[in-house]
Amino acid sequence: MNYALIFAGGVGSRMKYGDIPKQFLTIAQKSIIILTIEKFAENDNIDGIIVVCKDGHIDRLNSQLQDHKIQKVIDVVPGGTTAQESILFGLRRLKEYDENNNIVVIHDGVRPIIDSDLISKNIDAVSKYGSCVTTVSCKETILYRDGSGLNDYSALNRRNCLIARAPQCFKINDVLPAAEKSYAEKLEFIDTYSLMEYNGLKAHLIEGKHSNIKITTFDDYLMAKNLLEKAFDHE
Template identity: 30%
Template sequence: MSRYAIIVGAGKGERMGSELPKQFLELKGLPVLMHTINRFHESAASDIILVLNVHFHSYWEKLCKEYNFNVPHLLVKGGVTRFDSVRKGLKEVTRKGTVAVHDAVRPLVSAGLILKCFEKAEELGNAVPAVPCRESLRKGGADSSQSLSRDDYFLVQTPQCFNSALLKRAYRQEFRNEFTDDASVVEKSGEPIHLVEGETSNIKITYPDDLKIAEALL
């Protein structure tokens, strides 16, 4: 059974406040995206599919030459939404197996977590890493709110792993605004989602401070 990794980085990264999308920013001597790909190359993935905005394909190829980055991967044109991008990546999954979908800007994911997600998905059909919410929660607005039990909530991460046939079937659905990740797409198709313990260090680089935190963790 094959193990695929679809790494999604087709966004523009506007919240970073940089003209350059965050997946291309340098982190400890390498672009963020190269760290991410290396994590999967060094772990359990046999095929790496990289989904990028088509306008940055030539820039990425230039970076690969500049940094002498030779990890094998297939470059795919991204879609308008993350949903579209994953769907395009799935077209390149040609053998039966397990698919991990991962955010390009989560460069600190460990090989251990990747392997754990693959193995659990091969056992149960899917595996989604999550960490317990550690902050107090309230629901509502400035004028009225109510306390929520943080014990009932988890922060979801990637890689989210799925049986390839199950994931392809789920992505035949029409897009909905509630599809914020792959687990929400698969859940809507009628499949229960299985959580595995994530890692607090598996941060998503979204804002400038996140890059500083990632540097410290590395």
């Protein structure tokens, strides 16, 4: 079985857009989180969806799921204080729901510009290689800071650099123990792939699209709004 774990447990402090969590901002009359969930619900390879939501907004999300008649959502669970903690809570709930060693596709709730083909490619890659992370090429020069001084940095060759994005896809019997171990040791990682690499697992890489941005700032929101509303106009 293949499950999606969509996490949206944050408040969007970098968005600076009132007191509405960024996942509930609207584009084309739907919230960002609903637009994201729909992409997974419509994919034939996804058997069920766990959503991790900001505590205090679960009723709002459940109401929207009902209004938009979205199927496949197994449960909506409260998020933690960090994305890593929220993902762990979602993984725990998924394991409670289905104890088998299933495939889990982990995705940001505020990354709605994802196509069905990329979801399927992630699942296929895990079936063949055991794990998968979506990447895009690096378009700009990256400076690596290797000290605390003003000039302690060096330019990396961008031809050798990739940007890790979502979805990131694993077998639950690999990712859940690693997440539990890191949580117990109070280790913080920027994403699940970094956590898995720390625990000795290298993921197969597949190419994604630069348009599949994470909506973090208001500029990101405007960009995503423009891209999605243009796509809806052409449907």
